[in-house]
Amino acid sequence: MNAADVIIVxxxxxxxxxxxxxxxxxxxxxxxxxxLIGQQASGVNFGNVRRQGRYLHxxxxxxxxxxxxxxxxxxxxxxxxxxxxxxxxxxYTREQADRLEAYxxxxxxxxxxxxxxxxxxxxxxxxxxxxxxxxxxxDATGGHANPRLTTPALGRAxxxxxxxxxxxxxxxxxxxxGDDFVVEVASQGELRAPVLLVTAGAWAGKFSAIFGEPVPxxxxxxxxxxxxxxxxxxxxxxxxxxxxxxxxxxxRQVKRGNIVSGGFARGPASIxxxxxxxxxxxILGQMEQLRRVMPGFARVNMIRSWSGxxxxxxxxxxxxxxxxxxxxxxxxxxxxxxxxxxxxxxxDVMAELIARGTTTTPIAPYGISRLTTLTNAKAAECME
Amino acid sequence: xxxxxxxxxxxSRTPARDLPVSGARVISNPCVIIVGAGPAGTRxxxxxxxxxxxxxxxDEGQFSGGxxxxxxxxxxxxxxxxxxxxxxxxxxxxxxxxxxxxxxxDYRPQTLAWTVSEDRLHIVTNGIASVLxxxxxILATGATDRLAPVAGWTLPGCYSLGGAQIALxxxxxxxxxxxxxxxxxxxxxxxxxxxxxxxxxxxxxLDTAPFTxxxxxxxxxxxxxxxxxxxxxxxxxxxxxxxxxxxxVVPIAIDGTEEVAGVRYRAADxxxxxxxxxxxxxxxxxxxxxxxxxxxGCAFVFDVETGQWRPEADNxxxxxRAGVYVAGDGARVLGADAAEVAGNLSALAALADLGIEVNMxxxxxxxxxxxxxxRFRRGLATAFPWxxxxxxxxxxxxxxxxxxxxxxxxxxxxxxxxxxxxxxxxKALSRIGMGRCQGRFCGSAAAEILAxxxxxxxxxxxxxRGQPPIKPLSMGxxxxxxx
Numbered sequence: 001m002n003a004a005d006v007i008i009v010x011x012x013x014x015x016x017x018x019x020x021x022x023x024x025x026x027x028x029x030x031x032x033x034x035x036l037i038g039q040q041a042s043g044v045n046f047g048n049v050r051r052q053g054r055y056l057h058x059x060x061x062x063x064x065x066x067x068x069x070x071x072x073x074x075x076x077x078x079x080x081x082x083x084x085x086x087x088x089x090x091x092y093t094r095e096q097a098d099r100l101e102a103y104x105x106x107x108x109x110x111x112x113x114x115x116x117x118x119x120x121x122x123x124x125x126x127x128x129x130x131x132x133x134x135x136x137x138x139d140a141t142g143g144h145a146n147p148r149l150t151t152p153a154l155g156r157a158x159x160x161x162x163x164x165x166x167x168x169x170x171x172x173x174x175x176x177x178g179d180d181f182v183v184e185v186a187s188q189g190e191l192r193a194p195v196l197l198v199t200a201g202a203w204a205g206k207f208s209a210i211f212g213e214p215v216p217x218x219x220x221x222x223x224x225x226x227x228x229x230x231x232x233x234x235x236x237x238x239x240x241x242x243x244x245x246x247x248x249x250x251x252r253q254v255k256r257g258n259i260v261s262g263g264f265a266r267g268p269a270s271i272x273x274x275x276x277x278x279x280x281x282x283i284l285g286q287m288e289q290l291r292r293v294m295p296g297f298a299r300v301n302m303i304r305s306w307s308g309x310x311x312x313x314x315x316x317x318x319x320x321x322x323x324x325x326x327x328x329x330x331x332x333x334x335x336x337x338x339x340x341x342x343x344x345x346x347x348d349v350m351a352e353l354i355a356r357g358t359t360t361t362p363i364a365p366y367g368i369s370r371l372t373t374l375t376n377a378k379a380a381e382c383m384e
Numbered sequence: 385x386x387x388x389x390x391x392x393x394x395x396s397r398t399p400a401r402d403l404p405v406s407g408a409r410v411i412s413n414p415c416v417i418i419v420g421a422g423p424a425g426t427r428x429x430x431x432x433x434x435x436x437x438x439x440x441x442x443d444e445g446q447f448s449g450g451x452x453x454x455x456x457x458x459x460x461x462x463x464x465x466x467x468x469x470x471x472x473x474x475x476x477x478x479x480x481x482x483x484x485x486x487x488x489x490d491y492r493p494q495t496l497a498w499t500v501s502e503d504r505l506h507i508v509t510n511g512i513a514s515v516l517x518x519x520x521x522i523l524a525t526g527a528t529d530r531l532a533p534v535a536g537w538t539l540p541g542c543y544s545l546g547g548a549q550i551a552l553x554x555x556x557x558x559x560x561x562x563x564x565x566x567x568x569x570x571x572x573x574x575x576x577x578x579x580x581x582x583x584x585x586x587x588x589x590l591d592t593a594p595f596t597x598x599x600x601x602x603x604x605x606x607x608x609x610x611x612x613x614x615x616x617x618x619x620x621x622x623x624x625x626x627x628x629x630x631x632x633v634v635p636i637a638i639d640g641t642e643e644v645a646g647v648r649y650r651a652a653d654x655x656x657x658x659x660x661x662x663x664x665x666x667x668x669x670x671x672x673x674x675x676x677x678x679x680x681g682c683a684f685v686f687d688v689e690t691g692q693w694r695p696e697a698d699n700x701x702x703x704x705r706a707g708v709y710v711a712g713d714g715a716r717v718l719g720a721d722a723a724e725v726a727g728n729l730s731a732l733a734a735l736a737d738l739g740i741e742v743n744m745x746x747x748x749x750x751x752x753x754x755x756x757x758x759r760f761r762r763g764l765a766t767a768f769p770w771x772x773x774x775x776x777x778x779x780x781x782x783x784x785x786x787x788x789x790x791x792x793x794x795x796x797x798x799x800x801x802x803x804x805x806x807x808x809x810x811k812a813l814s815r816i817g818m819g820r821c822q823g824r825f826c827g828s829a830a831a832e833i834l835a836x837x838x839x840x841x842x843x844x845x846x847x848x849r850g851q852p853p854i855k856p857l858s859m860g861x862x863x864x865x866x867x
Contacts, residue, residue: 036809043812148812152802228820228856256788278852280499280506284513287859298860303820304851 004028004164006354007183007193009171009207010200012042013147013340014332016154016165017347018197018354020075023161025355030191031155031163032183034170034203038151041201041339044276044308045222046250046262047147048237049341050087051112052103052139055317057365058342059110064361065345066141072150072344076157080150081254086236087142088117088126090133090293096241097135104137114139128234130292137241144237144252147340154344174210176326195354197330202271202311204319204333208368212325215371216314217334221269221276221307222262223286227300229257239263240293249289259300264289266337269309276307312336313371320346320366322353330354331368411519414738417442417505419497419676420524422450423720424712426482427727428522433488435735435742440490440516442497442507444855448482450526451546452720454553455479467553469578470614474720499852500680503707508857514864520707520734523676523695524727525714529667530692531825532775533784533792534566535637537666541644545571545667552578560663562587564647566635568768569669570615576627577618586627587661590649592668592771594632604763607756628659634774638664669768670717671828677715678850680708686843687716689765691772692828693847699751701730702737709734719764722757725750775829776836784833785826787819792833799837806846810834820856823848 011033051062104114115138173184181196205217239250249263264286269276313334323329421443447455453475464472495509529544632652677695682703701709711730712723780793804810817823
C-alpha cells in the first residue's frame, strides 16, 4: 500500500516515536528513512535522559517524555538500558553556582525538584570529583539510556504496532496535490497521505524549503568518546554547567563499565557527504576538561571516538509545529543536540497534535515562523 | 589549523589542500612520514635518505625490526642466528641498515600514530600528543595474526601464534610445556619448529588446511624454492621429533576449566579426537593493519582470495589519496621479503610523485621481483586457506569478540531479529568490535557469521569503519606545548 493517514519522513527517535504513538491514535503510518533507523543523531548522541538545564519552557515536554522513559523498555519490548541513576550538574565558579540555584528555584514551578549540593557535601557524596568543583545541582530522576539501541527498538515497536517502516527509502520529491501530499521514493513510486510529518533532523531543511519555509538549519557533529570497561562506580550522569563551550563536558558510566563522554567542541558535519568528523584536537581538549571534573580519568584508556550529524537552529530551540504555509504539514526537527531525552515526548505530542488538532503540552515557542521571518542577515548573525 | 572558537558553535577549518590526483607535485623540502620501522618502513627510509630527504619514522616498538625481526631487550644476549635461524642474515642486514640511518632520519620509537586528519598525523609519545604535518605519508604498519573463534579460545593458556612467537623471541619464554599449535599458515610450522629448537616439544600441530591444498599450491610456491624447502624442512623436523601433525582438521573446542587442558577436533578421516595440552598457540595466517589508511580516507577493495578488505593501491603502493602510500604486510600480506621490496617501491613512487628523479631501471627490477613474490603469496593463500566455514558456523554460544564477550548468537540476533544488513549496524546493535581491539581480531569472523546469517556474500556485509584512536589512548594524554 502506498497510501496512509500519515507519512513520516525521517526515522530517528522523533519519527519512530511519532509513528508508534500515531498507531495508538489509530492512524495508519508510512515511515520513510533514507538510511537505517536511528543511524544519525538519534544513534550517535550521548544518551542523556536529563531534564535539568533545559529551557524552562521545555520542561513540560521533558516531564511528559520522562514519564514515557520510565516504561520505555516495556513499551518497546526491548531493553534500552535506561537507568535512572541521577543527573549531576557541577560548576567551577560562584557565579555559575548562583545560576544553578536560580534555575533550581524556577524549575520547581515546573515540577522538577533539584537538590543543591555544597562543596563539602560533594566531597563526601562524590569523592571522585575534582577539587575545582565548588557546587552542583542534582536531579535524582535523571539518568541515561543507550542511543544505539533505543531508536532501532522504537522502530521495531512501531512496526509491530502496524506502522509501515521503510529503511533505505530516500524521498526524492514531495508536493501537496489537492488534499494529499505526494511523496516520491526511488523505486517505490508515489506515496500519498493527507498528513506529512517531517522529522528528518539535519536534513529537514530541504523539506521545509519545498513548502516555502526555509530555515537556517546547520549540521554539526558531537565529539563522543568511550573508555575501556572499568568497575561500575559512577552513579549519575555528570555534566559541567558553564558559559564556555570548551568547558562543557559530560560523562556517564554504563553498567558494562565503560565511561561515555562528550563535549568540548562540535565538529563539522555534512548532509551531502553524510560525514561527521571527529577532530583529534577536540578529543585531546575533551580529555583535559574531563580530568578537571574527575582526575581519575588520567589513569584510564579511551578506546573509541565517534560523531554523527545533528541539526542546529540559530536560537538553540527546536521546531515542533504545524506548517504556516501548508495545511496537513507538520515539523519536528532541529533539536540542537538536545533531543534524545525529549524524543519519546516529542513523538507523543506530535501524534496528539496530528490526531486531535491540539496538544496539552505547550509548544508555542517552537513555531517555524520565528525563523522563516528572520532576515537572512539576522539568521547569519545568530549563526555566529 | 583547526581552531575551536569558544562560546560559539562555529568550528572553522581550512579545507584540505587541493592535491592533484596524479603527476608530480613539486614541493621544496617535503615532509615525509613513514609509519612503521619493520622491513617495509626501514627500506622506505633507506630509499628516501638516499634521495637526500630526512623522513620522520614513527614506530610503536621500542626498537626497529618490526614483528618478524623483532629485537630482544638490550640486556638479552642471544645472537641473530639463535633468534632468527635461517633469516639471521636478513635480520642483521635490516637492523644494520636502520642503525646506519639513525642520524639521517627523525626516528620516533615507542610512538603511536593514533589518527590521521587531512594532511596531519596525530601521534603520542610517552603520554605527550603532538601533530605532524605531511606531504607524503608511507604506511608500513604490518600485520597481526588473523584469528577465528573456537569454543574455549578465551581460556587462559590460549595465545595467538604471533604472541607465542614473540614470547619466545623477545622474552625467551614458552607459552606452555606441551603446547598445541592450531590453525593454518606458514607461521604454524615455523613456530612449532622454533619451539622444538628451544626445547619445548609441541603436543600437536593441527592444521585446518587440507593436505591437498598444500599440494595444489606447490607450483606457485616453487617460484621460491629455497623458502618452500625451508617450510617443508620445518614440517619434517617437527614430524621427525614425533610430534603429531594433522591436516584438514576441524577444531571443535579448546577444553579445560580454569585453563587450557586439551584440544578436541574432528580429524580429516571424520573421527573426533582430543590432544591433551597446557597451552594453545592459534592463528590463521595474517591480517593487515589498515586502520590508518582507512582514517586517511583511502578507498578499500575487497580481496576475494583472502576474504579481507585492503587499501586500494597500485603496484608501487600509491593509494587513492594523493601523497598516501602503503607498503608491506599492512597493505597486503606478502611476507617480509616482499615488504622490503614494497618499502623501496613505495618510497620511489613518493619521490617520483614529488618530482624527484628516480632510477626507472631499479623500479622495473623491483616491480619484477614483486610480481614473483606475489605469485608465492598466491601459493600461500592456496596452501593455507582461511577457514571461512569454521567462523561462519560457530555455535551460538562461542565468543567471537573477546574484548566485549559477544557471541556468535549475539551477532545472529543482530543480523536476523534486528535486521542488521551490514557490519557497522551489527556492531551498533550487538557491540561486536566495540572493545579494546576495535574489531581488529574479531572483524573477520564476525563478517563471516553476519554474511551467513543474512544469506549474502562476504563483500556485501562490508567492513568495520575505522574510528580513532587506532589503539587505546590514555585519557591522561596531554598536548605538547609546541603543538
